Amino acid sequence: MTAIETGAASPGGASVIGTLSPSRAGDFMTCPLLYRFRVIDRIPERPSPAAVRGTLVHAVLERLFDIPAARRTPAAALELLAPEWDRLLAEEPELATLFDGEDVEGARAEWLAEARAMVERYFALEDPRRLEPASRELYVETVLDSGLQLRGYIDRLDVAPTGDVRVVDYKTGRAPSADFEARALFQMKFYALVLWRLHGTVPRLLQLMYLGNGEILRYAPDEADLRATERKVDALWQAIRRAMETGEWRPRKSRLCDWCDHQARCPSFGGEPPPLPVVAAGAGAPRDEVSPRDPRDDV
Numbered sequence: 662m663t664a665i666e667t668g669a670a671s672p673g674g675a676s677v678i679g680t681l682s683p684s685r686a687g688d689f690m691t692c693p694l695l696y697r698f699r700v701i702d703r704i705p706e707r708p709s710p711a712a713v714r715g716t717l718v719h720a721v722l723e724r725l726f727d728i729p730a731a732r733r734t735p736a737a738a739l740e741l742l743a744p745e746w747d748r749l750l751a752e753e754p755e756l757a758t759l760f761d762g763e764d765v766e767g768a769r770a771e772w773l774a775e776a777r778a779m780v781e782r783y784f785a786l787e788d789p790r791r792l793e794p795a796s797r798e799l800y801v802e803t804v805l806d807s808g809l810q811l812r813g814y815i816d817r818l819d820v821a822p823t824g825d826v827r828v829v830d831y832k833t834g835r836a837p838s839a840d841f842e843a844r845a846l847f848q849m850k851f852y853a854l855v856l857w858r859l860h861g862t863v864p865r866l867l868q869l870m871y872l873g874n875g876e877i878l879r880y881a882p883d884e885a886d887l888r889a890t891e892r893k894v895d896a897l898w899q900a901i902r903r904a905m906e907t908g909e910w911r912p913r914k915s916r917l918c919d920w921c922d923h924q925a926r927c928p929s930f931g932g933e934p935p936p937l938p939v940v941a942a943g944a945g946a947p948r949d950e951v952s953p954r955d956p957r958d959d960v
């Protein structure tokens with residue numbers, strides 16, 4: 662059983678009862694046991710080639726806007742791939758062992774070719790020479806009336822001369838089927854809620870750019886949407902609290918299990934979870950760690 666923090670204070674003075682990011686909120690909705698493994702047990706996961714490719718493509722698209730607008734061409738973007746990969750390798754040398762099997766060089770070449778294709782696909786969706794983002798990898802956080810702190814990183818924020826705000830997120834997977842669209846939009850509404858609470862203005866447009874197949878999903882939220890999102894994240898936090906109090910983290914099988922690193926310790930696959938970590942009294946609720954780019958988000 663895990664203790665729950667109740668007494669911390671937000672910068673604004675409100676009492677913070679817990680912290681949630683869209684990634685980990687999505688984990689809990691996908692599978693409460695997955696949330697436990699990631700947030701409570703903090704079990705390290707081996708990065709998959711697909712996830713690392715997502716990190717690389719995101720890094721290229723972020724750096725692209727450092728280049729003067731007129732020179733933001735596909736060739737210039739592709740030239741960023743090698744130095745950004747070198748930078749990632751320097752930060753995480755273990756990525757050098759990302760590929761195994763008999764044909765490591767072949768697997769690496771195929772992986773890089775797909776990264777190149779994603780960068781090229783981006784240019785089929787929009788022309789970065791005509792854009793000047795207001796922010797990239799923007800960290801945002803707010804505390805809801807309930808005391809729940811929401812936080813995360815927004816890939817890109819565009820602000821029109823009219824003041825209209827567009828929230829942009831790149832995905833290196835393929836656009837979801839109608840069944841999974843709501844989940845994809847939840848993350849964007851989460852960010853819109855944080856921005857609305859911070860600045861008092863509802864973003865005009867939420868835009869998900871799927872570089873796996875070159876599709877864009879757009880959604881124009883309104884206040885009612887964001888109030889519903891607030892109710893949803895508050896209800897999610899209540900469900901997480903209940904799981905922390907009871908120690909019951911149920912596995913929920915879905916096709917996303919194919920990408921789960923925890924099958925060996927998951928009861929749905931014949932495994933057994935490790936004992937829950939012992940938490941010192943007063944240690945508080947586990948905090949969602951957020952990073953500019955969670956490589957697990959795209960897969």
Ligand code: SF4
Pocket residue numbers: 692694695912913914915917918921922923924927928929930
């Ligand atoms: S394998 Fe599936 S059910 Fe098991 S923890 Fe992972 S996502 Fe949940």
